[in-house]
Structure formats: C-alpha cells, structure tokens
Amino acid sequence: MSTNTQYTFKDFKSDQQVRWCPGCGDIAIMNAIQKAMAQLDIPIENYAVVSGIGCSSRFPYYMSTYGFHGIHGRAGALASGVKCANPNLSVWQITGDGDAMAIGGNHFIHEIRRNIDLNVILFNNQIYGLTKGQYSPTSLLGQVTKTSPYGTIERPFEPGELVIGSQGTFFARSIDNNLNMNTEICIEAEKHKGTAVVEILQNCVIFNDGAYDYLTDKEHKEDRQIYLKDGEPMIFGKNKDKGLILEGMNLKVVKIGENGITEKEILVHNAKDPKPYLQLMLINMKYPEFPVAFGVIRQVEAKNYDMVLHQQIAEVKQKSPLKSMDDLLASGDTWVVE
C-alpha cells in the first residue's frame, strides 16, 4: 500500500446530504470512522464500505469511498464476497442490531467463524429505528416498544457473547459520544487481521432515546464505564480508585485502599489471551453491579480466511498441470474419431 496517503476526515465525506435525525448517534460514529480512515495509511480507492438495511446502513452513501448498500441482513455476506474477491481492500461492514443479530445472524456468526479480515461496525441502539420503533434482539427484557406494548418477553443477545461463541478473534465495545475512543478502536480494528467486531452503543433519539443515559450521564459516567486497555490494570471511577478483581470464579468491583486492597491486586487486562473466559465475563458486566466494559476486549491472532484462500489457490495453481481451459478440456480420457 502507498505511504503517500495524506487525508483529512473531510476527504471521506461524500456530497450527499446526511439524512439521519438531528442528534442521532450515527453521525458521531461516522465522524470517528472518517477520522480513523484519514489516519490509516490506506489509499482511498482501497476502502470498500458495505452495509445491509437499517438506519446505520445508509452509511456508505455518505462516504466518498467505494460503497455498496446491500439488502437486509446480508451485509456480512456482501462484505465477505468483496474481501475474498480482493484481499487488498480494506472492507468495512456497517450493520445494526437488527441487521446483524436478527435477519443476518447467520452471516454474522459465519464471517466471524471464518475470520475474514473485515471491520464490522455494529451500531447497537437496542431498537428498530428505520421501521419506527419495534424491539430488536438486543432490546432489554421487558422493554416496551411498538411490537411489545406489554413488554418484550425475549431475552436479549449480548453481541460480544456471539463473537466469542463464533470463535471471534477481535471484539471491542465503544459508545457513540466518545469520538476519541471510537477513532482509536476503529484504527485497532483495521489493523487486526481477521474479523474485527466493534459494537458501538448508539443512541436512537427518536425511538429509544436515553437508552444509554445511565452510561453517558456526565455526573456518573466514569463510575459506570471502564475503558479496558491491553496490559493495563482494570481501574475506573471518577477518582481512579475502583478496580476489578477475581473472587473465586467471578469478577468483583473493589475499592483501592479499602479492606487491604492495593493496585497490585487489581486484574490486568489481557486482550491477547486466547482463552476467552475472563474476556467473556468482562463482556457480560452489567450496570449497576459492574461498570460496562469498553475498549478492545479481545484481540487474538489466527489465520484469516481470505489470506488462506488466496494462498491455497496460489499453491494448488502452481502445482497443477492445468494451465488453461484448453488443458482442462483435453484432460483425462479423450479419444479421436477418425
């Protein structure tokens, strides 16, 4: 790839008017992705932004890169096709909690299982926005929506659990209003060779407004969020005095300086641990018992499908006696009629 790519985030904006609702979390996420792309050393023509259906899936139209707005739920398959066709591309799959967790659930788990080198940006607003307010697979149990007027009776998915269950190699979580964290994580995702799933908690101002207020509320956010970084202790809180320890098989929030707890007892985040058990516990931390985990929670190395695919093709092609269609047509048993 070229090293002379000097872009600003503005270079990634298309001339199309952005039609998301004023105040929609999608706008902030797009800004972060454009900032990340400008910082990455990739020529603009090598970016392909692919989506399914939903509010967030309009994303490609607002980008100046190559873009393909697909059909509902199939963003994962579309992105897989693009990347396997040309592994030199940087392929970004923009999807939502309906697109990826419901109608496209099958493609989601299989792209992760194959570990295709994609950046999957999962906009999780816990609601169906484009169809105007029905519950999604990540809506909270009991949530009242247009199709659950008496409260949902379905247990929600935790996207990170599906990633781990599909042998995922990269999972990060972020939140729409944190531009810097989003930008950093998107850069990490692009650098990861394999399927990088980034769940971004995103506020829908119209149909599920305030779903994440408990996390973004200025007064409390530092006590309710933990930004995990590989190799750093799991400390959080306004005064940086809270941390996570393991007690038996479970995580526990402790206060540094109380009950003899010192910084040494606090767990150190290991995103590179191939064993996903602790990462799974971090993914599942819920307020109010725990802070919600953000940052790159899992990042392990494994061969990515698209690379192996093209390596295998190159290897068998080199060994094959069939160099052209004419060779193939005349291969095996043939005979001449005089």
Added chain:
Amino acid sequence: MDNSKSVIELERVVIKFSGDSGDGMQLTGTQFSETSALMGNEVSTFPDYPAEIRAPQGTVGGVSGFQLNFGNMNINTPGDYADVLVAMNPAALVANLRWAKDGGTIILDIDMFTEKNFEKAGCSENPLVTNKLTNYQIIKVPITSLTKEALKDLDLDNKSVVRTKNMFALGMVYWLFNRELDYTEHFFEKKFKKVPLIVEANKRVLSAGYNFALNLQLIRSYRVVKGKIEKGRYRNISGNVATAWGLLAAAEKAGLQLFLGSYPITPATEILQEIAARKDMGAISFQAEDEIAGIVTAIGAAFAGKFGCTSTSGPGLALKSEAIGLAVIAELPLVIVNVQRGGPSTGLPTKTEQADLLQALYGRNGESPCVVIASSTPSNCFKYAFEAGKIALENMTPVILLTDGFLANGSHPWKFPTMKDLPEIKTRIITQQTEKYLPYQRIEGTTIRQWAFPGMKGYEHRIGGLEKMAVTGTVSYVPENHEVMTYERKRKIQEIAEQLPLQEIDGETSGDILIVGWGGTYGHLLTAVSELREAGQTLSYTHFNYINPLPKNTADVFQGFKRIIIFEINDGQFYKYLRSELPQFNYLRYNKIQGLPFTTSEIKEFIIKTKEE
C-alpha cells in the same frame, strides 16, 4: 437355442442397471458408458437414484438405477425402454419391470430372490411368479455366490467381497455387447492404487462375470456397430461438469477471475465441487453458510471486479430471489445457475422437472427483468454457461441459466472445442476517464453502464438496493425517475435480443403443426420427430435456448403454422409465457409432471393424435 453363439448386429441398445443404492449401480453404468464411448459409440445416460443416501436395504424406495443408450448414430436420449435390464434384487425388478422392453433380456441375481427380500420389496410372493414374464428372456444368475466363489482365496472381508458383485453383472453385460475390459480394469488400478487387493478383487470378479456369460449357452451376444460419428477429439462430460467448465471458460475469455459462491443442493452440488477443485486453475470457490450468502458473496465479488456466479436448484433459487433483484438494480454482471428438480418445496430432489421457468422469469419483487437462458443437452451446458457469462459481462446484468436434473446427471461423448473456437467476451470495465465517473451513465447508443470497482483510483462510487437517479446513481425517490430507471432496466434486457442468434426451424417453415420445446427435452423431442419422419410424416420442430428475451424472429417462426404444440416437463409454463408474449398464435400443449423425462413414444403418440384431429 441353436443360434446361441451367433452375433447379432444392432444399431442401438438400451441397458438399465438397477439394484440397491449400495450396490454400485451408478459406477457400473458409468463404466459401461465410458467404455462404449471409447469404443466409438454414441452414448446417452440417465442416472436415476433415490434422495436417501441409503434407504432401507432391499426396498423399492432404495432402488438406484442407471440407464444408458448406446449405438452407432443419433443417440439423443437414454432411451425409453431397456433391451437389457439388470436387477440385483427383487425390489429392483419390481421397480423397473415397467421399463423393460417386450422381448428384452432381464438378468437377475437369483441369490437375492429370497422370502425375506420379497417382503422387503413389498411383495407377498416371488415377483418372478406373480408377474407375467413370458415376454422376456430371463437369465437367473447366482451373482452373489459366484462373486464369493471367485474371491474365496483372497484375504478379504465379506462386506468388501459382496461390494464387488456389481462387477460380475458388468462383466456379463460386457460380454453380451462385446465390450473390452481394459478401460474398467485401468479405472480400478488408478482409483485403488493404494489397495492392490481391492483392484485384484474387482478385476477378478469382472472377468468372472465375463467368462460366466461366455460359457453360458443361453445368451446371445450382440455387436453394436461403431458409430458414423463426426471426426474430432472427444471426451465424456456430464451436464454439471460442462456447466462448471463453461463458467470457467467465460472467465478465461473475459480475462477475469471466477468467483463461485454457492451452497450444496441436489442436483446442483457437482458444479460447486468442480469449481472447488478448479482452484488449481485460479478459480475462487466459496461454500457459503446458506443459499442467500452464496449469491450475495457472488454479488460482492462482482462489485469487486470478479466474474461472480452462483449455482443452485429450485428451492435455492427461491431463497436467492431478493438478491437477484439487488443485482438487477445494481446492474452488476452475475450468473445464476439453476439445476431444476421436481417441486414445490423440497419436492423430488433427485428427479427432473422444468417447473422453475416462471420463477426464473418473474419470481422477484418489483419490476425486475433478467435474462433467462436454458441448455438442452448435457454437453451444451458448456456452451450456454459460457453464453450466460458473455451476456452477463457484456450487458452488466444477472443471467439465469436453467438446466435440470436430467441434463445435470446425464452424460455423453462430447466433441469439445478449443478456446479459440469460442467468441470474445468484452467486459464493460471502464478504461478511460473523460470526466467524473457516473455509475449509471449509459455507454453511448446502449442502455449498459460501465464497470468500475474498488481498487481503481478515481472511480469511487456508491451503489445499492435503493432506486438510483439516472446517470448519477445517487439515491432518488423522484417519481418520474423511478419510471425512467424501470424502463431503462427493461430496455437493457430487451435489447439483448439483438445479440442472440435467430430461432431456427428444423423442417418446413410453414405447415399445420410446429413442435416446440425448450431446455432439457431436446433429445427426446428430436428423437421423436426423427422417428416420425422416418415413418413418413412431415414435421417442423423448433427448440428454444433463449427464453428472455426471446429470439427476435420468434413471431416470424410461429407465423407459418396453424397450430403450435409446446412440450414441457411441467404444467405449461413456457406455454403460459408464450401466450402472454405472443398471444396471436394458436398454442396446444403436452405436459408431464412425474419427475421423469418424456419418452419418445408418448411424444410421437401425441403428435400423431393431434395431426389426426
């Protein structure tokens, strides 16, 4: 019989091998076909097997058959009725007796004719007793015990011994028709290179069968005369492999890499298997998680500049419908191969039918025209798969290629082309930029857009499933624009008729009756028409490979006839289509929906009956 040792010369012979699905009848049939083809005969085959991999042993449901027709010339079908029927057990006899020709020969493994097996076959008594078999020459051979006898000094377990009994039957039939054993012997030497004992066992049983027939004074030996076949280099090919190769050939001609996204489904799976093996020629095969991902990955690959293809059968085509619409609106090149089988729903997975025509033409939401073409012989699946690729790549459109279970599994010798015999394929990849690239700007004088894909600098653009503004390709909800775009997409497909060969008539260009077929019924219709002509009838026949658009002279072809009979393996789908496209003509129809190809005799009967009306 006094003439037992005389050799009778025949022009064509139909053989049907039948037995339990585990008895190796498909291998037996394939070996006979390939040997005959190598010996200079024309061959046409029809494997007929159950959907279950191993249905309960000995039952009628578990009977697997392989029918083949070979002869000196004009072998266009696997034949209606068998001159020789091999039945490895009572169930095979019960299932296939109706396909044995009057006066034909039936070879039975008499060891298998036991009370227990009668019961499994659903017979209360011995079917040899309950059926009137006086019209046949019945040859009862203790195949199982003779096989065991032949291998008694080999250190082989009973299961492996019994598994070779199909070779005993094949050996007998080889003698009966003066076939050479080398091709099959060589096949075993290659296939079981690492297990010499198995090679030895199969070769030994094959010759034991051959020698047994030679020594048996009851059967006559036949010689099928070598064909007067067109000069050239030949090979055997099945419809599915020919389809895969046609796609590969189109990719090579176009200078593109092939990408096949597909999901296994009977009877189309072999196409995916063949392309997967052709990674050694640079093809990308992607076994997707489902039918939808199969086509959508192919669309993604087309967006990224590859020759995207997907292969499936009826239920899979239904699942792909929405994605075909995406390729229609995105105006990307794509080939969708649909190997038709009996429907609806899961229907008859291993049986043939032509009942997906209307689905291919109309089975999508919105005004969603796409090209539909059909192949008509196993080997011309190559030609039409190539054509499908050419049309898709030159016109930036999805093309549905219809084959069927009969063509897919059938095989025959094929005088194969070389690549220089095939026409050029000119892709629409943009080569020079004049101004800003606009994805829906039409190439002058056409309705075709130009192709630019990720990685190409300066052509960055967005496409997708939302309606696009003409020329610029931005999202548009302008009412008039939707109509403009709908007609542009329609016109693009209609204008493809200009690129197609004219529809030809076999026979007089005017008269009382025109026989019409499309797709996989070609061999049977051609044979029926030829046989009626030999019997002194005057007939005209035309067969369609291009369905949408129809060849532009179709109305002129129909013009000359008072009545047009459409023969199809469905409930009249092409008939309905022609009545809507060309309502001015008088159509009659003959349909069969039994999961089976036509027989030439039923076609002939219907034509004669109609002529007399």
